[in-house]
Amino acid sequence: MTSSWLGIQTSLRGLLAQQQALDVTTHNxxxxxxxxxxxxxxxxxxxxxxxxxxxxxxxxxxIALGQxxxxxSINRIRDTFADLQFRAQNQSLGxxxxxxxxxxxxxxxFSEPSDNGISNVLGKFWSAWDxxxxxxxxxxxxxxxxxxxxxLTDSINQVSSQMTQVQSQAQxxxxxxxxxxxxxxxxxxQIANLNxxxxxxxxxxxxxxxxxxxxxxxxxTLSDLGQVKVTDLGNGAIDVNFxxxxxPLVADGTVTWPQTLSAPGGRLGALLQLGDPSTGKIASFLTxxxxxxxxxxxxxxxxxxxxxxxGTSAATLAVAETSATLHAxxxxxxxxxxxxxxxxxxxxxxxxxxxxxxxxxxKIGGDVANSLNQRSTAQALQSAAQDRRQSTSGVSVDEEMxxxxxxxxxxxxxxxxxxxxDEMLDQLINRTGRVGL
Amino acid sequence: MTFxxxxxxxxxxxxxxxxxxxxxxxxxxxKEVSTGKRxxxxxxDPLGTQRAIDLRGALAGTAQYTNTVQDSSGWLQxxxxxxxxxxxxxxxxxxxxxxxxxDTTSQTARDSIADxxxxxxxxxxxxxxxxxxxxxVFSGTATTTPPYLQGADDTYKGDAGTVARTIGPGISxxxxxxxxxxxxxxxxxxxxxxxxxxRGISAHLRSGASSDHDLLRTxxxxxxxxxxxxxxxxxxxxxxxxxxxDAAQSRLADVQVTTTKVLSDTEDADMATSIMNYTQQxxxxxxxxxxxxxxxxxxxxxxxx
Numbered sequence: 001m002t003s004s005w006l007g008i009q010t011s012l013r014g015l016l017a018q019q020q021a022l023d024v025t026t027h028n029x030x031x032x033x034x035x036x037x038x039x040x041x042x043x044x045x046x047x048x049x050x051x052x053x054x055x056x057x058x059x060x061x062x063i064a065l066g067q068x069x070x071x072x073s074i075n076r077i078r079d080t081f082a083d084l085q086f087r088a089q090n091q092s093l094g095x096x097x098x099x100x101x102x103x104x105x106x107x108x109x110f111s112e113p114s115d116n117g118i119s120n121v122l123g124k125f126w127s128a129w130d131x132x133x134x135x136x137x138x139x140x141x142x143x144x145x146x147x148x149x150x151x152l153t154d155s156i157n158q159v160s161s162q163m164t165q166v167q168s169q170a171q172x173x174x175x176x177x178x179x180x181x182x183x184x185x186x187x188x189x190q191i192a193n194l195n196x197x198x199x200x201x202x203x204x205x206x207x208x209x210x211x212x213x214x215x216x217x218x219x220x221t222l223s224d225l226g227q228v229k230v231t232d233l234g235n236g237a238i239d240v241n242f243x244x245x246x247x248p249l250v251a252d253g254t255v256t257w258p259q260t261l262s263a264p265g266g267r268l269g270a271l272l273q274l275g276d277p278s279t280g281k282i283a284s285f286l287t288x289x290x291x292x293x294x295x296x297x298x299x300x301x302x303x304x305x306x307x308x309x310x311g312t313s314a315a316t317l318a319v320a321e322t323s324a325t326l327h328a329x330x331x332x333x334x335x336x337x338x339x340x341x342x343x344x345x346x347x348x349x350x351x352x353x354x355x356x357x358x359x360x361x362x363k364i365g366g367d368v369a370n371s372l373n374q375r376s377t378a379q380a381l382q383s384a385a386q387d388r389r390q391s392t393s394g395v396s397v398d399e400e401m402x403x404x405x406x407x408x409x410x411x412x413x414x415x416x417x418x419x420x421x422d423e424m425l426d427q428l429i430n431r432t433g434r435v436g437l
Numbered sequence: 438m439t440f441x442x443x444x445x446x447x448x449x450x451x452x453x454x455x456x457x458x459x460x461x462x463x464x465x466x467x468k469e470v471s472t473g474k475r476x477x478x479x480x481x482d483p484l485g486t487q488r489a490i491d492l493r494g495a496l497a498g499t500a501q502y503t504n505t506v507q508d509s510s511g512w513l514q515x516x517x518x519x520x521x522x523x524x525x526x527x528x529x530x531x532x533x534x535x536x537x538x539x540d541t542t543s544q545t546a547r548d549s550i551a552d553x554x555x556x557x558x559x560x561x562x563x564x565x566x567x568x569x570x571x572x573x574v575f576s577g578t579a580t581t582t583p584p585y586l587q588g589a590d591d592t593y594k595g596d597a598g599t600v601a602r603t604i605g606p607g608i609s610x611x612x613x614x615x616x617x618x619x620x621x622x623x624x625x626x627x628x629x630x631x632x633x634x635x636r637g638i639s640a641h642l643r644s645g646a647s648s649d650h651d652l653l654r655t656x657x658x659x660x661x662x663x664x665x666x667x668x669x670x671x672x673x674x675x676x677x678x679x680x681x682x683d684a685a686q687s688r689l690a691d692v693q694v695t696t697t698k699v700l701s702d703t704e705d706a707d708m709a710t711s712i713m714n715y716t717q718q719x720x721x722x723x724x725x726x727x728x729x730x731x732x733x734x735x736x737x738x739x740x741x742x
Contacts (some may be wrong), residue, residue: 113486127500136580336579338579345607350606368478
């Protein structure tokens with residue numbers, strides 16, 4: 001025989017369970033636009049049945065009488081494999097995006113093809129020498145040669161210094177990111193704190209879904225900066241390995257930072273690679289620019305028969321002659337109309353120096369085009385990975401609305417059931433055995 | 438990629454990504470249409486950029502060669518005019534020599550003729566001292582030294598240098614004539630060239646000896662013929678060089694046109710294609726905006742009361 005109040009208790013359980021499920025739904029709806037939010041699902045299960053061993057059925061057998069519903073848990077719907085994929089693509093996108101950004105800056109330093117770049121100034125330089133060859137007696141043509149020479153060296157110096165600036169800016173940005181006030185440090189500290197909080201909650205048997213969400217957002221941020229590898233410690237805490245650092249960045253509650261990185265991937269990897277003054281991409285462009293400047297200097301000085309250009313690198317190239325000291329001929333005591341040196345220098349047009357320069361511009365353009373392509377591919381892959389995550393974890397407002405209606409009706413049904421039982425009990429208690437009243 | 442579950446966030450993000458993609462492409466097309474250039478930075482077409490830089494360099498070279506050709510033509514024209522003047526003088530001297538050599542001419546007349554011949558010698562030297570833009574054209578590479586001094590000194594003061602000009606890649610030409618080759622150095626040079634001959638004629642006219650009168654009629658006239666040949670030779674060399682420069686000029690003009698065309702093919706946008714692309718992408722953007730707007734706004738909430 002079961003208790004009279006069993007039905008009410010069962011209905012009560014129903015009310016409470018539907019209400020809690022509705023609370024989860026409203027939580028989901030409220031966070032529909034929150035970054036990194038994982039939808040939560042209330043898992044309702046039947047309670048343990050009441051076992052009535054004998055005498056419950058007509059034939060005297062046993063029954064297991066259900067006692068309603070319980071909220072078993074609030075699950076976080078998250079696909080950890082999709083997270084892994086996303087972080088890998090995000091790291092790849094961070095790398096190619098940063099590379100494309102920096103290289104584009106380098107490219108715009110050159111202003112080619114246009115009338116404002118070095119190639120135009122170089123053309124005018126050769127023409128000035130030819131004008132000198134045509135009129136070696138006048139000072140005007142000498143002035144022009146020296147002026148154009150200075151314009152040329154100024155342009156080359158400027159391109160070199162601007163490229164160096166991009167390189168050092170990359171280095172500064174890198175230092176800032178890995179520094180004590182940088183993104184890595186702050187993310188790592190927060191993750192360590194969350195590890196502690198989550199561990200405590202898990203230890204008490206709770207499921208700290210929102211804390212887990214926060215931790216995942218931090219891991220996403222880190223993955224943009226460099227490669228992230230997560231090891232689950234089983235007690236709610238995680239170990240985080242960042243880039244190719246020797247020690248884990250976060251080991252449970254311990255943060256080990258700063259460390260040295262050599263190829264971390266992600267934005268940091270790009271900045272490190274580009275800003276490296278010896279093996280970096282920008283360094284290789286600077287070397288090529290220096291070699292162009294050196295070729296220019298050697299070929300002009302040889303044809304000139306003297307030192308027209310001084311300085312062997314793009315940053316130090318300068319004009320060593322003045323209008324007064326400039327000669328149009330490399331003979332010892334040249335007659336006024338001799339122009340062999342001027343002709344020789346003018347004849348260098350479209351030679352090795354010009355070709356070396358246009359090859360350098362093409363190389364930079366090619367590298368930028370490559371990085372832009374890589375960026376679009378990485379962007380597409382990252383979007384696809386994000387979609388995959390969202391498909392599992394994202395809040396669908398339509399779905400939540402339907403759930404809301406379901407739980408609302410469930411609540412109403414349980415309440416109605418309770419009212420029915422109440423009326424029945426009222427009938428039993430207040431009106432049974434009263435005859436004629 | 439197909440998913441079993443599409444959330445509004447996915448739809449929104451997909452719309453934003455697509456719009457972003459379309460607007461980026463429209464921006465590029467618009468830039469192409471407004472600048473008229475297909476290549477505005479090296480990454481647009483790295484090899485095309487290299488070719489464009491090389492072609493621009495070649496164009497600058499062609500323009501400079503054209504300048505040089507025009508400058509050299511000016512030089513040669515000046516030289517030719519001067520030699521023309523000298524030829525006229527030579528013809529006049531021929532007349533005077535015949536006149537002076539005639540037995541019917543009196544000594545007084547011969548003296549007057551000799552005076553004229555002396556003046557003509559100065560005229561010849563003055564013509565030889567022609568300059569073009571501050572350079573003496575007949576002095577070789579000693580272009581700030583006049584080839585002859587006025588007065589009794591007939592020696593050539595210039596040098597034997599070649600005035601060279603570059604009229605094309607690796608093409609160097611000599612544009613000057615040496616005055617010493619057709620005028621010589623006068624009596625001190627004793628080279629039988631024009632100045633020597635003219636001094637001789639002047640001396641023979643003044644001498645009064647009949648043997649000299651004979652010389653006037655024979656040796657001097659034939660010397661003048663030889664000198665005329667030397668002068669003509671110099672003029673024809675100059676004329677040939679002028680022809681060569683004319684040919685170079687028209688060839689350079691052709692090269693200019695061809696190179697400009699190749700540069701345009703490399704660098705410039707085909708306006709028809711660019712505008713068509715722009716229109717197409719503009720339409721696609723409109724369509725995406727319209728459909729996206731209606732898509733992201735509808736949800737179940739519109740239908741629940």
